[in-house]
Amino acid sequence: MHQSTSLLISQDSPLGDGRIDNWIIPSSVHVTVGILVLVSMTAAVGWIGWLAIKGRTLDLVGKVILAVAQVVLALQILIGIKLLDQGQGIVQLYIHYIGGLAPMAAFLVGGWWVRGDTVRSNRVLAALIALGWLSAFMAFTIGRQYANA
Secondary structure: OOOOHHHHHHHHOOOOOOOHHHOOOOHHHHHHHHHHHHHHHHHHHHHHHHHHHOOOOOOHHHHHHHHHHHHHHHHHHHHHHHHHHOOOOHHHHHHHHHHHHHHHHHHHHHHHHOOOOOHHHHHHHHHHHHHHHHHHHHHHHHHHHHHHO
16 A cells, blocks of 8 residues: 555654644744733733723624634644643743633633623623733743743
8 A cells, every 4th residue: 555755754753643743833933922912912901901991891892802812822822732742841831731721711711601791791801801811921921931041
C-alpha cells in the first residue's frame, strides 16, 4: 500500500503521531494574542461597565465586544494548551491554569446565568467581566515575569 509523504513525516516525528503535534507555535504568538486578550477585555469591561453605571441593559455593541473578547480568549487558551504540549511554560503551570482559565470561567458564568437583559444582571455581568479582566491581567504580567526571568 502507498502511504503519503506527510503521513510518514508525521509518524517519524519525535513530537507525536498526529499532524497537530508537528505544528510548532512560537511563544511570541502567545504574547501577542495575550495583548489582544487584554485589549478586547478592557473594551468589554469599559463598555459594559459604562452601561452598568448608566443603568442600562446590554446592547448590541456590548454583545459584539463581549463576543470578540470571548473568541480571542478562547484562542489564547488553545495556544497556551499547545505551548504546554510543546513543553513550554512548565515552570508557570499554576499561573496559566488559574490565571488563564479564570477569565473563561467568568465568561461562562456570565453566559450561563447572566444575560445583561436587566439593569441588575448587566451590573453582575460587568462585575464578572471585571474579575475576568483582573485575572487575565495578572496571568499576563506574572507570566511575562517568568518568561523574562
